[in-house]
Amino acid sequence: MAGPYDLLIEAVPSVGFLEITLIFEPDALGDPLPYAPRAAVSAQRGGERLGPESAVRTGPNEYAAVFAPESAGEWEIHVAIDSRLGSASLAVSVTIPAQRAAIPWTAVVAGLGLLVPILWLVFAPRKARTRAARGANEPTGARFPPMRE
DSSP, rough: TTTTTTTTEEEETTTEEEEEEEOOSSTTTTTOOOOEEEEEEEETTTTTTEEEOEEOOOSSSEEEEOOOOOOOOOEEEEEEETTEEEEEEEEEEEEEOOOOOOHHHEEEEEEHHHHHHHHHHHHHHHHHHHHHHHOTOOSOOOOOOOOOO
């Protein structure tokens, strides 16, 4: 609750992308808002400050602002709302997790694509040498006794 507003704040945090969604709750569930709020959102961590950005309407009662934070850690989100109901502001904390090392799948697939033909080239001649040692004219496969008439 912020001033006269019943409000839910959702955050999708990651390094390089931070989406803050403001969901205004109307008096009756499912009803549109009886007012048109204007919301400004900013984010701050230490000396790094992002915004303020005007929240853009993304749904009947939803407004969102997107930022691109360059560092992980605890960020302070400031929201200022204004409408015919009055003004309100609030601050919430959001933790942006550090990025995990991603597996370079493209490199893994490319490496396998190179490794498989090399292994085939190395081991295929050995098969041919083994066959030659058994006798070049000797048939391979199942051997059947001669047929009698």
